[in-house]
Amino acid sequence: QAGEPISRKTLQRVAALSGNITYVPIKDTWLMKDLVETFKDERYTNILHPPDINRKIVRSIARIRMPEKILSELAYLKTRSPYTYQHIMVIAILAGKVSFDHSLKNKYMHDLAVLLSLFHDLGKSRIPLSILDKPTPITIKERRILTSHPLIGYVLLHYYFGKHHKKYSFSSFQHHERLDGKGYPHGLAENSITLETRIISVADFFDALTADRPYRRALPVEQALDIMRDNVGDALDPLVFTALVETLDTIVA
Numbered sequence: 169q170a171g172e173p174i175s176r177k178t179l180q181r182v183a184a185l186s187g188n189i190t191y192v193p194i195k196d197t198w199l200m201k202d203l204v205e206t207f208k209d210e211r212y213t214n215i216l217h218p219p220d221i222n223r224k225i226v227r228s229i230a231r232i233r234m235p236e237k238i239l240s241e242l243a244y245l246k247t248r249s250p251y252t253y254q255h256i257m258v259i260a261i262l263a264g265k266v267s268f269d270h271s272l273k274n275k276y277m278h279d280l281a282v283l284l285s286l287f288h289d290l291g292k293s294r295i296p297l298s299i300l301d302k303p304t305p306i307t308i309k310e311r312r313i314l315t316s317h318p319l320i321g322y323v324l325l326h327y328y329f330g331k332h333h334k335k336y337s338f339s340s341f342q343h344h345e346r347l348d349g350k351g352y353p354h355g356l357a358e359n360s361i362t363l364e365t366r367i368i369s370v371a372d373f374f375d376a377l378t379a380d381r382p383y384r385r386a387l388p389v390e391q392a393l394d395i396m397r398d399n400v401g402d403a404l405d406p407l408v409f410t411a412l413v414e415t416l417d418t419i420v421a
Contacts, residue, residue: 262371284339291321303382
């Protein structure tokens with residue numbers, strides 16, 4: 169159940185299983201409403217436009233169908249860790265915006281980017297709230313627990329999606345990997361990291377810098393981009409970062 173810690177033994181057992189999958193459309197759910205409301209996030213008022221692109225993203229969202237159990241996981245995060253839940257909403261919208269850039273276009277990229285973004289932090293539903301929402305910097309021991317969330321998410325998505333899990337579970341498994349191989353959990357590098365995950369990683373990095381934290385105020389967009397530039401080529405994909413900058417041009421020009 170969402171909110172329950174998950175042991176290594178349980179992870180191994182769950183990884184060998186597959187649940188009964190019941191897919192539900194999200195267009196008439198609270199999740200759809202929350203995603204649309206994210207366009208009104210004050211931090212991104214000048215980013216989430218023009219309206220025609222927003223309408224395309226909303227249409228992408230409306231097409232999403234996901235396992236019913238994942239809705240339960242997201243409902244838990246919405247109730248118990250609002251910051252984590254809102255972060256997921258923002259990443260989905262930003263990933264959709266970035267993937268509409270001309271240099272990243274393919275017929276299904278924006279649909280897939282939005283969909284996978286909704287799953288990328290699913291493993292945090294098994295991280296103790298005392299760590300997930302800690303108002304002060306976490307300890308080394310707590311960081312070890314927190315950094316298990318990509319693997320936990322991978323296993324949960326493996327279970328919820330069954331034999332079709334790989335396309336979806338990599339969004340969780342890889343989103344803290346780096347191009348230089350210094351990320352976690354497995355130190356993947358370069359071509360081992362999917363383009364969809366690279367989009368999520370750039371959006372994740374940007375939101376982490378521009379969102380308020382209990383122990384740090386949000387950074388201005390210009391300062392956040394300067395920090396990100398220092399990580400391009402090592403942690404962040406240059407093409408995806410350029411797409412993000414072009415998305416933000418209207419407020420940093």
